[in-house]
Structure formats: structure tokens, C-alpha cells
Amino acid sequence: MNVRYFAAARAAAGVDEERYELSAGDTLATLLEAILAVERPEPPAGTPPLPRILSRSSFLLNEVAVRDRSAALKPDDVVDVLPPFAGG
Structure with a gap:
């Protein structure tokens, strides 16, 4: 399982x-x-x-948004941690 962090999640x-x-x-x-x-x-x-960032973050599972934290994972999955972003 590979986890990739972005923005503030990466810093934390x-x-x-x-x-x-x-x-x-x-x-x-x-x-x-x-x-x-x-x-x-x-x-x-x-x-x-x-912990604060994770509580507010969105997650991508193999590049697809996932909101259900009970979603099953497989060993070859990639999860992206996307904290809230300001601006546009």
C-alpha cells in the first residue's frame, strides 16, 4: 500500500x-x-x-475519491491524502 501526501499533509x-x-x-x-x-x-x-489534517482531508483510492472510511484496501492500492486547499 502506497500513501502519497500533498500540501500541508506532506509537511505534517x-x-x-x-x-x-x-x-x-x-x-x-x-x-x-x-x-x-x-x-x-x-x-x-x-x-x-x-491528526488534525487527516480529520479534514479528502482521500483518493487509486485516483478515485473515496469518502467511506470502511472501504476495503488491497496491498497494491495507492491512497492520496488531500488536505483542504485554499484558493482556486
Whole structure:
């Protein structure tokens, strides 16, 4: 499972992307718990902490929007974390 972070999520996570090993039946909610369990350095000044960003973010599963956190994931999936964006 590959997770890609964008904008403030990237700053708060401290990485552009990272891999997670999932078990059969794991969901987006399970993945988010795993993301939050990783010990990370403090985000840059002015960047909200990752838990706050994740609570407000949208997610793409293999480039398709997913809102249901109980959506099942597969080992070869890609999840994009898209925090709220200002402007247009």
C-alpha cells in the first residue's frame, strides 16, 4: 500500500509518500490509524498536526475519491491524502 501526501499533509507527515503493509480486510480507517501510529517530528511552524489534517482531508483510492472510511484496501492500492486547499 502506497500513501502519497500533498500540501500541508506532506509537511505534517514529513515525507512525500510512504508504504504500509496491510492485512486482508483492512480499510481506509485502519490505514489512517497506522499513519497516526508513526512517530514523526514536529511539523513546521504554522502547519497543523497530522491528526488534525487527516480529520479534514479528502482521500483518493487509486485516483478515485473515496469518502467511506470502511472501504476495503488491497496491498497494491495507492491512497492520496488531500488536505483542504485554499484558493482556486
